[in-house]
Amino acid sequence: MSETYMLEATGLTRRYGGFTALNNVSFRLKKGEIRGLIGSNGAGKSTCMDVLTGRGRNPQGVVKLDGQDISGFSERERRIAGLSRSFQKTNIFPELTIRQQVELAARRAEMNNSEEILEELSLSAIADRPASDVSYGDQRRVDLALALVGRPKVLLLDEPAAGLTIEESLSLARHLRSLAERWQLTVLLVEHDMEVIFAICDRLTVLHLGEVLTEGLPDEVRSNPEVIRAYLGSTFA
Template identity: 55%
Template sequence: MNNFALQGVQLTKQYGGFHVLHGINFSVPKGEIRGLIGPNGAGKSTLVDVLSGRTANYQGSVFLDGKEINGCSAQERRKLGLARSFQRTSIFHSRTVEDQLELASRWETESNVDEVMGHLDLVSYRDEVAAELSYGVQRRLDLALALIGKPQVLLLDEPAAGLTMQESISMAQLLRDLVKRWKITVLLIEHDMDVVFTVCDQITVLNLGQILIEGSVEVVRSSPLVISAYLGRNAE
């Protein structure tokens, strides 16, 4: 039996001859929340683009539940149960909360709009147009859109970006609750270390397009490699 929800084998991506990802190998066991961290420009969003099929032009292989999905488009990957959110929100500002969630669920066999709205505390905003919502609620809507259809694997690119510390932690707790209940596997890009250390089971650290270290919160937190990668960035 295959125990990995998501695997990348020798993933390599270049932009104009420059290696943004360089032979990335990783495996995320089913049900795990995996943190993906690293300094700005490390290649985190690019890795999510490769995994989600947003960019087709890469080398190596992506496996979803043991099945190679290299030949699948982003839409096909989503249908197979691989969903993602974007670093910048992808909501439609002119539509109501419920409208957007219903729209997203049109292609799903079973609608879980009410359940997702309930869980992300969006019920009282259902008839509001997204542009009128506070930024924090917009980010919850963004997360809700990715959760429509109960994906097997969720790739989240800084879902808490721009939120206050308190909002970030409470979003992280909501997320953890829900994915553990639904047994979703998550790859979470997040800059805030408090959030990462609170919510993730294991962490992969990317630097300059390569994996620097991978392991538990304790291993990553105390790694001199990680400390120097981040100090390098801070010292700029």
């Protein structure tokens, strides 16, 4: 029997006028896999996330979620189908409490699991405080809670460790690894923090100038001379 994939992207392409930001990008993620999507600034990582979630106009390519072709779906339809995204910039309504925000997201996702999510993200003790009133690290966990509330099949994470301390980043990384295992969650992770990437990713896809430069196991990617030249430098070689 042929292998089934939880997320399959084929020929993803996006042009802005005459500029091709993403060119014929393809990859496949197995169920429960954490895939790192890395590359230098402007490589096309956020554009790739946009095309996967149906954001913006004229995306080209095919996106399959758990075998279903969702290329024609709207952003909302993709989310309901099980493709969720957490954003690079914190996504919070500052005047609402954390519990109210998570409940709002749960209602939108037609789910009733806000308490489960608050507990999972260790937010129960601070759930009745306004989101603007908690630390930056806690706010990032609220972002993650909002993305997880619909119990997605696939979670797209855009720089979840941005602005966190090293300890907070590694704690987040361990938490994500454990979540992926316990919930059979498939994750596509865009992250500049290579400590986080190498700590939890099963495989990496490297983008360069809108194209896939290479894909492989973290150790293979780390020692690939083209990747070192284009992105990693000598730090992680």
